Amino acid sequence: MKSDKMFNESVTNKEEFWREQAEQIEWFKKPTKILTDDEINYPTWFADGELNTCLLAVDKHVNDGFGEQVAIIYDSPVTNRIIKYTYSQVLEHVSKFAGGLKNLGLDKDDTAIIYMPMIPESVFAMLACARLGVTHSVVFGGFAPQELAIRIDDCNPKAIITASSGMEVSRRIPYLPFVKEAISLSEFKPEHIIAFDRKLLGNRVDFKNDSALTDFEKLMTESEPADCVSVESSHPLYILYTSGTTGKPKGVVRDNGGHAVAMKFSMQNIYGAKPGETFWAASDIGWAVGHSYSVYGPLINRNTTVIFEGKPIGTLDAGTFWRVIEEHKVSVMFTAPTAIRAIKKEDPDGNFVKKYDLSSLRTQFLAGERCDVATLDWYEEFVGVPAIDHWWQTESGWPMLGLMPGIEDVKIKRASAGKPIPGYNIKIFSEEGYELEAHHEGYLVIKLPLAPGAMMGIWGDEERFKSGYLTRFPGYYFSGDGAIKDEDGYIFVTGRVDDVINVAGHRLSTSEMEEVVSGHKEVAECCVVGIDDDLKGQIPFAIAVLKSGSKIEEKTLEKEIVQLIREKIGAVASMKNAMVVNRLPKTRSGKILRKLIRTMLDAKEYQMPSTIDDESIVEELQTKMEEYKNKSL
Numbered sequence: 075m076k077s078d079k080m081f082n083e084s085v086t087n088k089e090e091f092w093r094e095q096a097e098q099i100e101w102f103k104k105p106t107k108i109l110t111d112d113e114i115n116y117p118t119w120f121a122d123g124e125l126n127t128c129l130l131a132v133d134k135h136v137n138d139g140f141g142e143q144v145a146i147i148y149d150s151p152v153t154n155r156i157i158k159y160t161y162s163q164v165l166e167h168v169s170k171f172a173g174g175l176k177n178l179g180l181d182k183d184d185t186a187i188i189y190m191p192m193i194p195e196s197v198f199a200m201l202a203c204a205r206l207g208v209t210h211s212v213v214f215g216g217f218a219p220q221e222l223a224i225r226i227d228d229c230n231p232k233a234i235i236t237a238s239s240g241m242e243v244s245r246r247i248p249y250l251p252f253v254k255e256a257i258s259l260s261e262f263k264p265e266h267i268i269a270f271d272r273k274l275l276g277n278r279v280d281f282k283n284d285s286a287l288t289d290f291e292k293l294m295t296e297s298e299p300a301d302c303v304s305v306e307s308s309h310p311l312y313i314l315y316t317s318g319t320t321g322k323p324k325g326v327v328r329d330n331g332g333h334a335v336a337m338k339f340s341m342q343n344i345y346g347a348k349p350g351e352t353f354w355a356a357s358d359i360g361w362a363v364g365h366s367y368s369v370y371g372p373l374i375n376r377n378t379t380v381i382f383e384g385k386p387i388g389t390l391d392a393g394t395f396w397r398v399i400e401e402h403k404v405s406v407m408f409t410a411p412t413a414i415r416a417i418k419k420e421d422p423d424g425n426f427v428k429k430y431d432l433s434s435l436r437t438q439f440l441a442g443e444r445c446d447v448a449t450l451d452w453y454e455e456f457v458g459v460p461a462i463d464h465w466w467q468t469e470s471g472w473p474m475l476g477l478m479p480g481i482e483d484v485k486i487k488r489a490s491a492g493k494p495i496p497g498y499n500i501k502i503f504s505e506e507g508y509e510l511e512a513h514h515e516g517y518l519v520i521k522l523p524l525a526p527g528a529m530m531g532i533w534g535d536e537e538r539f540k541s542g543y544l545t546r547f548p549g550y551y552f553s554g555d556g557a558i559k560d561e562d563g564y565i566f567v568t569g570r571v572d573d574v575i576n577v578a579g580h581r582l583s584t585s586e587m588e589e590v591v592s593g594h595k596e597v598a599e600c601c602v603v604g605i606d607d608d609l610k611g612q613i614p615f616a617i618a619v620l621k622s623g624s625k626i627e628e629k630t631l632e633k634e635i636v637q638l639i640r641e642k643i644g645a646v647a648s649m650k651n652a653m654v655v656n657r658l659p660k661t662r663s664g665k666i667l668r669k670l671i672r673t674m675l676d677a678k679e680y681q682m683p684s685t686i687d688d689e690s691i692v693e694e695l696q697t698k699m700e701e702y703k704n705k706s707l
């Protein structure tokens with residue numbers, strides 16, 4: 075198999091392999107050092123190379139004569155608009171907006187937060203930052219002001235780029251007011267708030283009477299264009315926050331050089347997208363999928379990318395995805411299994427699918443969470459193109475497990491995320507760090523170095539980077555996921571081995587939710603676990619012990635906790651359930667037995683943990699859970 079050969083080359087002859095891949099992109103200064111160690115002995119790619127990511131994504135294509143090719147299709151069923159931008163138009167917008175940022179004093183020593191909905195201006199803002207070497211940090215719009223404030227205090231942005239509002243189906247999301255609230259909560263105060271006024275949605279921005287605000291559109295139309303700045307390969311292109319096992323999110327740092335090489339490599343070899351074709355990743359730009367495959371990957375590969383401001387169902391109906399594929403002749407698509415599950419639920423017999431001509435669609439990729447077999451079956455039956463589940467993380471920025479239809483015919487094994495992708499030497503380890511044979515479940519780890527484009531560290535927190543990823547198994551990256559390998563080398567990812575949960579493809583921390591729940595004035599102690607959900611894969615479930623003497627009703631507490639989580643973390647957490655118990659099951663040393671709680675809530679078979687301090691609590695809990703279920707029905 076071509077991919078097996080490529081994989082072997084990438085791990086045995088890594089420097090030569092990645093030197094060749096680096097030839098596929100343009101550099102201001104070609105790297106001569108392919109693989110070196112940084113100051114903490116963490117492997118770094120292309121250390122002495124210099125380049126600019128915006129140049130690769132935009133200017134290069136215009137210079138090569140493709141200025142009239144459509145670069146971005148903005149498809150917004152929520153505002154009923156479709157707008158197309160050619161590469162030349164994108165270059166004009168991006169270079170002028172970059173000029174505006176430069177006039178405000180932003181340069182490659184600065185960071186900027188982008189908190190925006192799915193509109194082309196968000197992409198222009200990302201590319202303009204990349205053009206100047208300003209490190210951007212896109213924050214997903216579904217997060218509440220407090221979450222934004224945490225990120226402001228962590229990366230100290232010189233500017234926040236936002237919009238007046240967003241549109242969630244038919245609900246207006248007040249982005250700018252959220253930004254103002256976040257800044258009132260944060261200790262660090264950014265110098266500039268740049269706001270894009272979405273006139274169409276009403277609620278106009280009053281630039282005249284609010285001197286703290288800079289008008290995005292004016293900045294973009296009235297500034298002189300700025301050129302691409304040459305940055306070192308390891309210069310941070312972006313910081314993207316993701317949830318960890320503790321409450322505070324981690325700012326994953328991505329470089330420019332390794333990332334650009336990985337984007338080009340993956341678009342061609344994994345996704346098999348040919349330059350000029352339309353590639354659609356239906357993800358928000360606030361997630362890693364949105365960064366890599368709605369923005370940088372397709373643009374670097376000279377594809378047309380679709381920026382979709384809508385939902386798989388409800389904008390307008392369950393046929394929206396198929397309408398977009400037909401209308402824009404999408405060749406390769408990427409989405410989260412939750413999206414397909416939502417469509418399947420609404421359209422079990424594929425009636426909406428049948429209305430559209432999907433002949434342009436070659437391959438469907440799925441990631442963000444594990445895809446269940448029933449969803450894959452539905453997809454195969456009604457859509458009829460290969461649906462390839464693959465696995466990666468915000469930390470890697472691109473696939474670590476998958477198949478490579480870009481270079482060969484692939485054999486899909488349902489429920490597997492595929493085989494290791496070149497550059498990712500994946501092993502399954504036991505608790506003690508021994509490699510496990512096929513069919514034994516263990517920890518998914520990756521021998522260092524990771525491939526180019528994978529995380530360079532955690533913003534401002536070297537210790538957390540080392541302790542979270544590098545010390546559990548020295549010489550290996552600890553992914554936090556469990557997995558099983560089969561005799562053919564296919565890997566089946568079994569889920570997180572820590573307290574991180576995955577809700578509709580959104581990675582969230584239960585510790586962070588526990589901090590919020592325990593902040594409720596009636597709660598003495600609590601625990602939040604992820605339980606199975608037919609639609610979203612997992613959803614959080616809170617269990618609380620009340621303070622002594624508290625008289626609050628369970629239903630009232632539940633309502634207040636749900637509201638508190640929405641306010642402090644965001645609607646995206648999808649917290650719906652909170653149950654009151656007299657006590658939590660614990661080990662003799664006082665650790666909450668979360669796995670036991672989770673298994674019982676999922677009504678699965680459980681074993682009595684040998685470390686439990688009082689076995690009688692299990693029956694007590696069982697009775698309480700049944701009562702709760704009966705009340706909720």
Ligand SMILES: CCC(=O)SCCNC(=O)CCNC(=O)[C@H](O)C(C)(C)COP(=O)(O)OP(=O)(O)OC[C@H]1O[C@@H](n2cnc3c(N)ncnc32)[C@H](O)[C@@H]1OP(=O)(O)O
Nearest residue numbers: 215216242357361362363410413442466467578579645646
């Ligand atoms: C491989 C590397 C990675 O894993 S990177 C991460 C990849 N993950 C993804 O791309 C996420 C995939 N999921 C999705 O795109 C969405 O969940 C899909 C499938 C489209 C469904 O969306 P939706 O119906 O809104 O459900 P949801 O569970 O996402 O939302 C729950 C509540 O949050 C809200 N929300 C969502 N997005 C925003 C936003 N940008 N701004 C403000 N609010 C947002 C939703 O409206 C929803 O609210 P409510 O509970 O209905 O009131």
